[in-house]
Amino acid sequence: METLNKINVVYWSDYSSPYCYIGEKRLRSILKDMKIKDRVNIKMKSLEIDSNSGPKVSRNTNEYISQRYGISLEEAKNKIEELSKLGKKEGIDFQFTDTINTNTIDAHRLTKLAKSKGKDVDRVIYLLFDGYFSKNLELSDKNVLINIGKEVGLEEKDIVHMLGSDEFIDEVRKDEREAKKMDIQGVPYIVINNKFSITGCQNEEMLKKLFIDALENKLEITKSGLIKIADDGYSTPINNNDSKKDHGKxxxxxxxxxxxxxxxxxxxxxxxxxxxxxxxxxxxxxxxxxxxxxxxxxxxxxxxxxxxxxxxxxxxxxxxxxxxxxxxxxxxxxxxxxxxxxxxxxxxxxxxxxxxxxxxxxxxxxxxxxxxxxxxxxxxxxxxxxxxxxxxxxxxxxxxxxxxxxxxxxxxxxxxxxxxxxxxxxxxxxxxxxxxxxxxxxxxxxxxxxxxxxxxxx
Incomplete structure (x- = not known):
């Protein structure tokens, strides 16, 4: 194994996307099973599903998913059942009935604060996903974020200062501008060795093959255009309704x-x-x-x-x-x-x-x-x-x-x-x-x- 290469993975994600939670758990499980975690450098990037949403969205999960995917309420119910089954395979207990749909920018900022302080970012990511989907916590609530931050060793004063200021907002927006430039339409979105891009939480076989090819230098790092692997349907679309965009006439x-x-x-x-x-x-x-x-x-x-x-x-x-x-x-x-x-x-x-x-x-x-x-x-x-x-x-x-x-x-x-x-x-x-x-x-x-x-x- 000493001759094998390092793998660079960039992972765009949002805490309100169930597919991102499934994909993140699946990715880390695969790296553990393949015993290559130490050879893979994962860089998490922020991409809000709906950066225009308010602190708390007042609609139930059925209505939210119906609007998000442009489907009927009955189809939304079926999608929730499908997501629950996918989650169970990854050890996730989705509690969709009481999910509090909310803006997630402060959750992304907390993740970047933890990274800047040298804390366990993987643990922060897990606690935010688990809090949102399994414990029905409101991720725009300052007390919720303070408690999660303290659990990984952050100082309360640092969290309070961050939440009361614009700290790390520019970093989140920088990630999102990069995603816009790359025309990313849904999350999760993964780039491996700047060569392959993947939309959706792809199946284990697909990911394992890509990692094996990367380790054997078959996926060389390149600055040319990405080779895109088609969306498998397991992704959350991004709301790009930004009034500042040049939509053109x-x-x-x-x-x-x-x-x-x-x-x-x-x-x-x-x-x-x-x-x-x-x-x-x-x-x-x-x-x-x-x-x-x-x-x-x-x-x-x-x-x-x-x-x-x-x-x-x-x-x-x-x-x-x-x-x-x-x-x-x-x-x-x-x-x-x-x-x-x-x-x-x-x-x-x-x-x-x-x-x-x-x-x-x-x-x-x-x-x-x-x-x-x-x-x-x-x-x-x-x-x-x-x-x-x-x-x-x-x-x-x-x-x-x-x-x-x-x-x-x-x-x-x-x-x-x-x-x-x-x-x-x-x-x-x-x-x-x-x-x-x-x-x-x-x-x-x-x-x-x-x-x-x-x-x-x-």
């Missing part, structure tokens, strides 16, 4: 394309860079290509609200001629590849797409030219199992596909449609958006959340 151009059905396709363009996304190119690819070239736009991705052929009919030609990758929800693969499910065979069409890329609920699509221009995925099954909304929180826009229209709602009569799912998607997801959000659908004029809420009784 976004232009939305609706193009009505004609085939068996008339469908709204949308160009979503950052006016500063002329880069953007194309949503639901249902037909007339030559027309769409002409618009792109005439405006000198660069379309980075094609985003699909669902897989019916009247929303995907122009994709193949755009992909072949302009090399634009296209993306659909993970439940949409069947719709892209089956003329039966995407309905094209019943309209004398043959739409089959084999090169799609798939995403999960909560995925954030950012422009490479301006990462602050973002669309967040909200899974809204009902019209089809793969139906989604692409939501721009800053510009208050939501591309809703065929889930809801001006003066009406989507149909569920086609393959995979479900009335109950549609109702939940509209009431618990779309209608939970601010009332002044503009809804842009596949087959109607634009409308707003507030207008549609006032019209419909379910």
């Amino acid at each position: 976004v232009a939305v151009k609706r193009v009505l394309v004609h085939d068996v059905f008339d469908t709204n396709s949308y160009f979503y363009i950052d006016e500063k860079t002329n880069h953007g996304f194309l949503l639901d190119p249902g037909a007339e690819p030559d027309k769409l290509i002409r618009i792109i070239k005439n405006n000198n736009w660069t379309i980075e991705k094609i985003l699909l609200t669902h897989g019916h052929f009247d929303h995907t009919g122009a994709v193949e030609e755009l992909y072949n001629k302009l090399n634009i990758p296209y993306f659909v929800h993970e439940k949409g693969e069947l719709y892209l590849k089956s003329t039966h499910y995407n309905l094209s065979r019943y309209c004398e069409r043959n739409v089959i797409l084999n090169d799609g890329q798939y995403f999960k609920n909560g995925k954030i699509f950012s422009l490479s030219s301006n990462p602050n221009v973002q669309l967040r995925v909200i899974h809204t099954p009902g019209h089809t199992p793969d139906s989604v909304v692409f939501y721009d929180e800053y510009n208050k826009l939501a591309f809703v596909g065929d889930t809801i229209f001006k003066d009406s709602i989507g149909t569920t009569r086609y393959f995979g449609g479900n009335d109950k799912d549609l109702k939940v998607s509209i009431l618990e997801k779309i209608f939970k958006l601010p009332e002044d959000v503009t809804l842009l659908s596949g087959h109607s004029e634009k409308t707003t959340v507030g207008r549609e809420k006032s019209l419909y009784m379910f």
